[in-house]
Amino acid sequence: MTATQDAGAVVKSDEVTLTIDGIQVSVPKDTLVIRAAEEIGVQIPRFCDHPLLEPVGACRQCLVDVPDAGNGRGFPKPQASCTLPVAEGMVVNTQATSPVADKSQQGVMEFLLINHPLDCPVCDKGGECPLQNQAMSNGRGESRFAESGGVKRTFPKPINLSPQVLLDRERCIVCQRCTRFSAEIAGDPFIELIERGAQQQIGIAEGAEFLSYFSGNTIQICPVGALTSAAYRFRSRPFDLVSTPSITEHDASGSAIRVDHRRGKVMRRLAGNDPLVNEEWITDKDRFGFTWARQDDRLTHPQVRDEDTGELRAASWPEAFAVAARGLKKAKGKVGLLPGGRLTAEDAYAWSKFARVTVRTNNIDFRSRPHSAEEAAFLASTVVLSTTVTYADLESAKRVVLVGLEPEDEAGSIFLRLRKANRATGLEVVSIGAVNTRGLRKVNGTLVPTRPGDEAKALTDLTDLDSSTVILVGERLAGVPGALSAAAAVAQRTGAKLAWVPRRAGDRGAVETGCLPALLPGGRPVADAAARVDLAAAWDVEQVADAEGLDAHGIVAALEAGDLEALVIGGVDPADLGIRKKALKKAFVVALEVRSSAYTELADVVFPVAPASDKAGTFVNWEGRVRSFGKVLDNPHSLPDVRVLAGIAEERGRAIGFRTPEAAWAEMTQVGPWTGARASAPEVSTGSHSTGSVQATSTGLVLASWKQLLDDGRLQDGDPHLAATARPAVILASAATLAGAGLADGDRATLTGPLGSITLPVAVGEVADGVVWAPASAPGASVRHAVGAAGDAVTIGGAK
Amino acid sequence: MPTLKEQFWDPVAGFGVTFRTMFRKVVTEQYPFEKLPTAPRFHGRHQLNRWPDGLEKCVGCELCAWACPADAIYVEGDSNTDDERFSPGERYGRVYQINYLRCILCGLCIEACPTRALTMTNEYELADTSRESLIYEKSDLLAPLLPGMVQPPHPMLLGEDEGDYYRGNLHKRDEEGDA
Numbered sequence: 009m010t011a012t013q014d015a016g017a018v019v020k021s022d023e024v025t026l027t028i029d030g031i032q033v034s035v036p037k038d039t040l041v042i043r044a045a046e047e048i049g050v051q052i053p054r055f056c057d058h059p060l061l062e063p064v065g066a067c068r069q070c071l072v073d074v075p076d077a078g079n080g081r082g083f084p085k086p087q088a089s090c091t092l093p094v095a096e097g098m099v100v101n102t103q104a105t106s107p108v109a110d111k112s113q114q115g116v117m118e119f120l121l122i123n124h125p126l127d128c129p130v131c132d133k134g135g136e137c138p139l140q141n142q143a144m145s146n147g148r149g150e151s152r153f154a155e156s157g158g159v160k161r162t163f164p165k166p167i168n169l170s171p172q173v174l175l176d177r178e179r180c181i182v183c184q185r186c187t188r189f190s191a192e193i194a195g196d197p198f199i200e201l202i203e204r205g206a207q208q209q210i211g212i213a214e215g216a217e218f219l220s221y222f223s224g225n226t227i228q229i230c231p232v233g234a235l236t237s238a239a240y241r242f243r244s245r246p247f248d249l250v251s252t253p254s255i256t257e258h259d260a261s262g263s264a265i266r267v268d269h270r271r272g273k274v275m276r277r278l279a280g281n282d283p284l285v286n287e288e289w290i291t292d293k294d295r296f297g298f299t300w301a302r303q304d305d306r307l308t309h310p311q312v313r314d315e316d317t318g319e320l321r322a323a324s325w326p327e328a329f330a331v332a333a334r335g336l337k338k339a340k341g342k343v344g345l346l347p348g349g350r351l352t353a354e355d356a357y358a359w360s361k362f363a364r365v366t367v368r369t370n371n372i373d374f375r376s377r378p379h380s381a382e383e384a385a386f387l388a389s390t391v392v393l394s395t396t397v398t399y400a401d402l403e404s405a406k407r408v409v410l411v412g413l414e415p416e417d418e419a420g421s422i423f424l425r426l427r428k429a430n431r432a433t434g435l436e437v438v439s440i441g442a443v444n445t446r447g448l449r450k451v452n453g454t455l456v457p458t459r460p461g462d463e464a465k466a467l468t469d470l471t472d473l474d475s476s477t478v479i480l481v482g483e484r485l486a487g488v489p490g491a492l493s494a495a496a497a498v499a500q501r502t503g504a505k506l507a508w509v510p511r512r513a514g515d516r517g518a519v520e521t522g523c524l525p526a527l528l529p530g531g532r533p534v535a536d537a538a539a540r541v542d543l544a545a546a547w548d549v550e551q552v553a554d555a556e557g558l559d560a561h562g563i564v565a566a567l568e569a570g571d572l573e574a575l576v577i578g579g580v581d582p583a584d585l586g587i588r589k590k591a592l593k594k595a596f597v598v599a600l601e602v603r604s605s606a607y608t609e610l611a612d613v614v615f616p617v618a619p620a621s622d623k624a625g626t627f628v629n630w631e632g633r634v635r636s637f638g639k640v641l642d643n644p645h646s647l648p649d650v651r652v653l654a655g656i657a658e659e660r661g662r663a664i665g666f667r668t669p670e671a672a673w674a675e676m677t678q679v680g681p682w683t684g685a686r687a688s689a690p691e692v693s694t695g696s697h698s699t700g701s702v703q704a705t706s707t708g709l710v711l712a713s714w715k716q717l718l719d720d721g722r723l724q725d726g727d728p729h730l731a732a733t734a735r736p737a738v739i740l741a742s743a744a745t746l747a748g749a750g751l752a753d754g755d756r757a758t759l760t761g762p763l764g765s766i767t768l769p770v771a772v773g774e775v776a777d778g779v780v781w782a783p784a785s786a787p788g789a790s791v792r793h794a795v796g797a798a799g800d801a802v803t804i805g806g807a808k
Numbered sequence: 809m810p811t812l813k814e815q816f817w818d819p820v821a822g823f824g825v826t827f828r829t830m831f832r833k834v835v836t837e838q839y840p841f842e843k844l845p846t847a848p849r850f851h852g853r854h855q856l857n858r859w860p861d862g863l864e865k866c867v868g869c870e871l872c873a874w875a876c877p878a879d880a881i882y883v884e885g886d887s888n889t890d891d892e893r894f895s896p897g898e899r900y901g902r903v904y905q906i907n908y909l910r911c912i913l914c915g916l917c918i919e920a921c922p923t924r925a926l927t928m929t930n931e932y933e934l935a936d937t938s939r940e941s942l943i944y945e946k947s948d949l950l951a952p953l954l955p956g957m958v959q960p961p962h963p964m965l966l967g968e969d970e971g972d973y974y975r976g977n978l979h980k981r982d983e984e985g986d987a
Contacts, residue, residue: 129871130867130885131921166898242885243884245870248870
């Protein structure tokens, strides 16, 4: 990173040469001896040491003999190699060559095992336990402490650190990985060492739970079985699990995960290790949110509406394909497609091609949240095909500006990177928003207090933006007229890097594959004749429809008005788009769903589609990074969207040309990205909003709102422990705002907006004056359905 | 031209073994009608043992399944609760299946068992006509309740905690009484 002209010299001075076990090794300066030893293939036993945590030297298991510290003198006693940086000329002897090191390691292991219970057979960690393994490799067969009668210190067990994390204190070897993770990585220091000596243990403050969105990571890094998860406890043993690397389907982070399954059932998920993306951490939703796919309402066979009885009945796949194709043919192109945001890129591509080739329409929109034409233009001009910002850029940036994005709730892995960068390099995080959240405080961020709706002005007014700045805009900005235009303009003017961070895993892939009314696959604008011809040639069709299609709001309105006669709908909550049952009943509806839902009941043809665990595919994360994953389970009851759409298309006589995700991917690669002119960035001024939501006047209260990480989402169903760690739904407002409404902290208040009202407890928060915050979705309190969207005018008053 | 010996003695001598055996003790077992005891350490059908109060010894650790070279054993563990206790300690085997179509009766599972829950009986009549009937469930494998044993689930009757059971420090608990 420094001067380039004498890069050789820099490299030379940064390398340190030392001798480990008689072998010379050169490693970068400040490397720890324990990792330098790994370079020559010597594994020094360790518990507290973790490459992503700061060195602490807590467990003392990694003792090595250092006869020469690089200055000609040796250490008189063995040293902990996990806290010892290398020095030029240092000589280190590990347990491989030094009897002294070996004996001290065995001694430490004997100490660690004094009070460790011999309950490996019932311990969840048994079989994958570093303590078990290293006791075998670096411990003594016999303990001298058994002579005391074998009485060990015991604790009542287990205790709940949180509804999800259980602690067996007697197994703990006090390596402090969990407390260090909580303090350093997640910034939720709810667990800490308490007591002294043999009684030293991990504890929580009285009555306080270990409330963190990242608590599951402590279970994974615990080197003994002290921390276990309530969901996995006693469910299985590591040796009968089959592990498959995969990618999370819960958010746009693209986090690598490992899915462990047994006999056709996913037992647990762990974080994968991808240094470029999520490092070794994932959110609890990514970790524990897998039971949703095996709920009782999972669709297991296609259904069609019986012509005689009007009821849904089971059908064969070919029959369902035929019925769907017939219905779509009858609608003669008056069809809307709402694929939703859960799709893999292959599935999204199939939807996109199905719309263009089979239905011959551009009425396709993956967005099922507040959105605008401005957003579509922004996606087409700035987001699609762009890979300007990566996780590494977040770390090397000087300043990150968050607009309409609360990373802790909406993109956990971004939050962890921001926090890491802030701690390491002092990255400055600036959030343009209404609430100084706990997440923002944890990254030492500064809030630019902004009423919802004023984000564009606040962003334009920011000074000191330059090329070392990264601007992250959240998908929520679509609800703020002019904000995305302003973000694009600011990035253009200042040279700052700009990235769009959606919430759902399939959103970015849907953009890339053209699940938008004005965008074709590969970033080809519908309005560009050359792009249409290029695509038509690649697809071997006569032409691609040139009229810009309807967006999701347009599709819903046209359905209501009867201008559209058929709807193909995927993972969408109809309430999010305000689709009324009457409209669904009137139209010919083809539903592709994993589980029975509000619209599958009303659909004319229902296809069970595979969840991410039952199919191979690719998610494109917010960076634009391609994240492919393989199939975990073989489940014959459902098919990927690709196969379902291919079946309908073939029955319709207008095949999409592939049937499997692999073939779809091959064709996507072949079609490739558009190299011609891109659509121009939107230039919407503030105040000209297209969705027509009620903008608040400057005197009244405005609603600020977003979805919390753990909410009422269907992808979190089936895990009561996970649900219990959700943050309680509260209304936040500043003390002045609350006083103005005659409310005090802790009261119950009624929040009234354009859609209705809801009653929740209120709390004083660091919220901009004139703004009230409430969670857009929470179990039993979905403000987005009950009250209104962010930016709406609301009133608040005491509840009876 | 055969000699006299070859003509007269050899045909009779050929029946020597036959005649001799006619006066020996018969080794044939009249198996279905007459069942003889096996050798005492014969590897027969498995048994899941109980503590003297009827609680199960199996803790669902799956080490037997891990040791099994034929992949014949399937175990699923679960948590004991205070209301529903099947074994001392935290964990018990909720599902325990041995597939006798696969089992080779080698006894490695018995060696692996950390609680002596799994042992082998001398029962060798392990033939049947259907696949399902040869997958033995936990109910088929559990040892019968002897006098003094109580059908689980019930609280620990012979110790304050699982340590008492494992150390052999079994004593009648004062409180609790009969569960």
